[in-house]
Amino acid sequence: MGKYVLGVDLGTSAVKVSALDHSGQIVAQESFGYDLIQQQPGYNEQNPEDWVSGTTVAIVRLILTDHLAAEDIEGLSFSGQMHGLVLLDENKKVLRPAILWNDTRTTAQREEIMDKMGDEFIDITRNQPLEGFTLTKLLWVKENEPDIWKKAKYFVLPKDYVRYRMTGNLAMDYSDATGTVLLDVAKGQWSQRICDVFDIPMSMCPPLIKSIDLAGTVTPAYAEFSGLTTATKVFGGAADNAAGAVGAGILEPNMVMSSIGTSGVVLKYEDNADVNYHGVLQFEDHAIPDKFYSMGVTLAAGYSLSWFKKTFAPAEDFNDVVASAGKSTVGANGLLYTPYIVGERAPYADANIRGSFTGIDGIHQRYDFVRAVLEGIIFSFRDLFDIYEENGGDFDTVVSIGGGAKSPLWLQIQADIFNRKVVSLKNEQGPGMGAAMMAATGLGWFDSLQDCAKTFVHFGKEYQPIPANVAKYQKLHQIYKQVYGQTKQISEELLDYRRENLN
Template identity: 55%
Template sequence: MSYVIGVDLGTSAVKTVLVNRSGEVLFESSQPYPLYQPKAGYSEQNPEDWVEQTLVSLRKLMEMSNISAEEVAGLSFSGQMHGLVLLDKDGQVLRPAILWNDTRTTAECRLIEETLGADLLQIAKNRALEGFTLPKILWVQKHEPEIMEQAAVFLLPKDYVRYRLTGDFAMDYSDAAGTLLLDIASKSWSQTIAEAFSLPLSLCPRLVESFEEVGTLLPEIAEASKLTANTKVFAGGADNACGAIGAGILNEGQTMSSIGTSGVVLAYEERKELDFEGKVHFFNHGEKDAFYIMGVTLAAGYSLTWFKDTFAKDLSFDELLSGIDAIPAGSKGLLFTPYLVGERTPHPDANIRASFIGVDAGHSLAHFGRAVLEGITFSLRESIDIIRESGKTINEVISIGGGAKNETWLQMQADIFNSRIVKLESEQGPAMGAAMLAAYGCGWFDSLQACAAAFIRPAKTYEPNPETAVVYNELFALYQKIYGQTRELNEKLAQYR
């Protein structure tokens, strides 16, 4: 037998999965690491924690599986995007990593927009947001110049772990796309952007494909992980790109809805000349010469968690949602906007906040629960519509994450998106995508599409109810008015938070 390993380096933990040639996840292991917030808005981690816990997770995976190390053909990575790791000329970390959810860089974002103007969207295809990597580099350049002077190269989180495992500096296109330093269409580092901020291009590592072999394990790493030094290591990809691969989003017309803490709508795309004016993200895919369009709802599953913890703390999620199937579409005239922590798509607005509109004395907990689910799904529908407006047909959506765990919510997605919804038999998300990159890189399959056909199996489909879809279409038009009519109120309320 032979196996591959997918390593998913998340924000709170690293997850490893052992997958066989049939795409079955036989064993998995997860190891947490701490998050540091030294000041309000700061979010940092120690890169060494990632390495140590990845090795622990790999070792536990091998011990519980009891397979021979020689049977592991290769491994690859998925990783949290945007995080900045600065290294000196000797490959030593210069400061804690600044993570994707760090918000200290608002001034740097404005500087990028003012300096680059229209070139930013022309080259990088994305707006300057606090989460991206370039603003973090500019923050260090301004506030920690002594650190910046020592910096020889920057890496993203999973690339640092891979460097420590192999000794090789590299970054794949899908993760590089989230730095604001990559020319998305030409798949090259942008000299225009780097020079605008006096950054040497030597700061950027070499670019590789996600399925490209970048080395084998260093002897001491092989010993610590209970693998062999011959284990092939493949570059891997950004967590969203790997999530798309793990859900089989590898052909034109394929779209995914992922509802975790945040919510993502992601569609496969081959047209590199598209211009969404920054309304959605446009990144390189893990598939060669392909892209993906992505809209983000910042508080998707988080909205449901907040609602339960605030108003129904003693109930489980199943108990909270048990009565929503008896509530009609529209929750008897109750609408919810999931702007608890601001919003990303289509309104990149840090000040906007959530609303319940139409609260009536006749509304029960179940009405509010259903309204929360509907509001989250309406927000995702906004991303669906932007993608459809680009000329793309969306007749089917793969639903993963928390939104795929409730039958009523799955049907609600079908009705609000007016599209067939597919639930997968086994859902491992980015970790599976990483394993698939390793399987393809090892030559098990002629293409990622062939790998997906073997590894990914649908479990159930949900077709839209035409009558309910009409009702939701009318309610969606009302939902879309709430942002414009509450924006000024929220800007004024921000001073009281």
């Protein structure tokens, strides 16, 4: 039996590869960053080759720098940024840069889908056809890039492409397939009806596999490229939020996950598909066979903070900038931020809304702005909690994961705004941990992901809500909720201005 599994977390800002042993300890970790290509407002692309190179560099470093013996790496699996469209030709060569989950150019296609299918679409896929999801991107290419469309023979999602390059086999797991909005969720198959209505050949849809299924072994070519051996087994993996939920131990309905990555997510485990959020929240297949989860997504969570830091504090240490918010007050001395800087997905499915600071006063310091950004992101999560509460959601524990969970101040702000206990993980790598757990379970180290969680998932510090702060944040959230409606028209006019003045 090999000593290690690798969890490959293919994020939007970077790929992080973690090596774990049988006890779930992370023995080594390497990452490699890449950029977004943003050619126009609303456009977000990445080059799939950057994902392959980044993943390979991280694996090479694990072997050469961290001295893991390649033959000890028994298996690996993935957590992948969701929805991004990777189009391949008949030789499985990439046809254009991938169009990502946070790319919102596809409002016309979203409307076209709803005009043609309406509620039938939501009944089949359990989701609205939002700009971020893969089907709208497929239709955009079909309508705007006919030469590329003619050559397109297959589509996959980001981690599926990396897995294909490692194994030579094309596949997609169910958890990511739900996010394409081409899956008939009840039947667990690609939807013939949706493919027919939009004239998409079924042959473009890759074979479906489970997250813990074996997808293949490392090819001789990839072994040479990466230093891995051809004996290493590669397992399906999951959408990053499904993987994050596994890695955060979200395996019971009384727990909720709050993830602050580039995007932000509030996610709830769903035992069955009976609950219906009518597309207001996303509804997805879980990495755990025959289980589901629902979630609401804030498009720019960690991205808001990274944008702020890059723009206003480029030379400073990230931790110092975040910690400076401690010099401000609850409510950032009366400054409010809405994180709609790339549009929003939930609770407002609105590609044209843009962010704002409201209440700027001559007394405000930069640290108040940082605090307002941290709080504004969590107010947007609070909007999602409100939806769960309106639907009878009953939960007492929030597990916080993602890069944002590195900040103790931000974890306390979450506890105060959610008015619930917030726990962090001992290691904040929820999705990477989940990916490694899928490899460990696929290899038979454990009988199930739930069984694996007992050994691999360890909670860290608990943050309890502070009653005086809870009361203040409840008042501020009522004010925050007014900003969307009052900035909607202004945002649209400003976006029109930008589009007219593109150079």
